[in-house]
Amino acid sequence: MPQPFDFYFDFSSPYGYLASVQIEDLAASLGRRVNWHPILLGPMFKETGALPPVNVPLKADYAEKDFARSAALFDIPYRHPKEFPINTIAAARVAHCLTQEDMALAAKFCKQTYVAFFADNQDIRDLEVLRSQLQSVGADAEAVLNQIQTDEVKQALKLAINDAMSRGVFGSPFVFFDDEPFWGFDRLPHIRLWAQQQGKVA
Amino acid sequence: MPQPFDFYFDFSSPYGYLASVQIEDLAASLGRRVNWHPILLGPMFKETGALPPVNVPLKADYAEKDFARSAALFDIPYRHPKEFPINTIAAARVAHCLTQEDMALAAKFCKQTYVAFFADNQDIRDLEVLRSQLQSVGADAEAVLNQIQTDEVKQALKLAINDAMSRGVFGSPFVFFDDEPFWGFDRLPHIRLWAQQQGKVA
Numbered sequence A, B: 001m002p003q004p005f006d007f008y009f010d011f012s013s014p015y016g017y018l019a020s021v022q023i024e025d026l027a028a029s030l031g032r033r034v035n036w037h038p039i040l041l042g043p044m045f046k047e048t049g050a051l052p053p054v055n056v057p058l059k060a061d062y063a064e065k066d067f068a069r070s071a072a073l074f075d076i077p078y079r080h081p082k083e084f085p086i087n088t089i090a091a092a093r094v095a096h097c098l099t100q101e102d103m104a105l106a107a108k109f110c111k112q113t114y115v116a117f118f119a120d121n122q123d124i125r126d127l128e129v130l131r132s133q134l135q136s137v138g139a140d141a142e143a144v145l146n147q148i149q150t151d152e153v154k155q156a157l158k159l160a161i162n163d164a165m166s167r168g169v170f171g172s173p174f175v176f177f178d179d180e181p182f183w184g185f186d187r188l189p190h191i192r193l194w195a196q197q198q199g200k201v202a
Helices: A014-029 A041-048 A059-073 A089-101 A103-118 A127-136 A141-147 A151-167 A185-197 B014-029 B041-048 B059-073 B089-101 B103-118 B127-136 B141-147 B151-167 B185-197
Strands: A005-009 A034-038 A174-177 A180-183 B005-009 B034-038 B174-177 B180-183
Touching: A005 A014, A014 A034, A014 A059, A014 A103, A014 A185, A034 A089, A034 A103, A034 A151, A041 A151, A059 B180, A059 B185, A089 A103, A089 A127, A089 A141, A089 A151, A103 A127, A127 A141, A174 A185, A180 A185, A180 B059, A185 B059, A185 B185, B005 B014, B014 B034, B014 B059, B014 B103, B014 B185, B034 B089, B034 B103, B034 B151, B041 B151, B089 B103, B089 B127, B089 B141, B089 B151, B103 B127, B127 B141, B174 B185, B180 B185
Parallel strands: A005 A034, B005 B034
Antiparallel strands: A005 A174, A174 A180, B005 B174, B174 B180
């Protein structure tokens, strides 16, 4: 069985959202499935000293333009969120719980929650928004929302983020394809080229 | 006459090098020429608080891998320079002088000097290396190497970099296509998509 893509993303990352729309088709075209890994950029930016592009002079205007333009170029619905960036720890905990139980369900939740934030201007910090996302993908919303309050789940997400960092993840989206690392929505075409050149096309 | 591409680059920028190999074909395919604008990232990074990726923990290993891999994926010769990044002010001044006199000659010099640094492991800080680059493109090496010692040229490059920053340039490579800004080697495919969607294909 070929190794799935490991797809790391923060729900507050616009390029993570764009990648979430394409990652499954790309993986499938290369004979792979996708393991979804919700992470938080906060602890990673602490490590790298990076700032979100929208907080950097000169870069901020370009960044917002590029989010929307990249989406348009690839026919992906996009409305820049009213509040941005936001703390996405609740959504990440929910997604983490789902990945532990049912990856297909988790994938559905992640894709939908990204759309809610980056196309429908919903506040995904709001537990009621997360509840309705959970319900609409057919998860046991009540159970999951209880789980994310537990120390066990809080700790598990932290550990998962540390594991990601140990593996070299420092941004979103970040993909491993047979342990080869690719950072950024703009690297998705590189993944296909790399697969072709390495003879990894299924 | 359609507006040329404005192509901004630092000679120490690997992605600038990769873009220098493709920019003229891309522009030509869209019915455009290229104006080459040598800049220095130093003053820009001061403004944005950015660090070269190779100086950032976690990012450094990935960055070096991605330079070489991106080159390989697009069939561009690449050998990571022994010393990197380096101060490219002399090369930038030379290139700036040439752009003021003969853009075609400047383009040749820029492409060749990039190859010298990123494929042939030459030290482009060395005035003798720059002299031989100038000679090989048929420029008056002596005259140009004298010019770059003058306050006039030093000042002119500074002004050009300030103009670039006023226009929104904060990295390398940076391209304007009809005043639409694109940052990064990975945005070259976006330029073509954008041109198509805006009906700008010649």
